[in-house]
Amino acid sequence: MAIFGLWVINKAGGLVYQRNFSDGLAQLTSNENLVLAGTLHGIHAITRNLSPTGTSSGAHVIEGESFKMTILLTPTATKFVLLTSLTETTADSMLQKVYEAYSDAVMKNPFHTPEMPIRSEGFDRRITSLIGS
Template sequence: MSTNAHGSQTAFALWIINKAGGLIYSRTYADGLATLTSNDNLILASTFHSIHAIASRISPVPRSSGIHSIEADSFKMSCLQTPTGIKFVLSTTPAHPSPDAVLKRVYETYADYLKDPFYTIEMPIRSEVFEQKMAVAVRGH
């Protein structure tokens, strides 16, 4: 693996994708990355959702949960799919020691946010409080 200037524990970005494939939350956490437009993020998240669904259908293992991770030389994408079909996709450095633990914290933070009576489930999330809590969940502090 190549050495990355961002360090071994860098989380680059997070997507939360609803069960229909719609992007309900997107955030970039690393400085110096190519900036994607909101439309780019929507297209990429939808594409990931579709590939995830295809992978779960063509898997030789019965009841496969689809894609768990995709790894390249410069990044790794890890996915946690909940029983309700919500997908949490975290992009990190390949050497990140615990993307699964980060995804678990992200899921717990999202589940806690569902208690907000003003939030409609599976709709885009636009809340500064949520942004702050998600940053803590992703960065671990």
């Protein structure tokens, strides 16, 4: 089991936080990460409309051949995405803990502007203690 990376995507589809935790991910440029986050934002918006019942919050898990993306959509439309191995079973609970760290370390910071990149040492430290280096 492995956690490869974490993305935080704002409600407009911009990547505001990105961190890799393992060598399992391809080394992408900043621009490539931004494009991927925007694409995921679009896919998530489309999946909200695909539900036969008409009531869906969008995709929660997207699986590839060798990885899984677990998505937590918050009430403010911020998305937390955890990139993991297929065998990872703790992604949902881990995302909830990441969201709590975000709420405490980022949103309570009076100097943070919502929807802008996250530059918080407190948040980085909490993510390191939750997930690793």
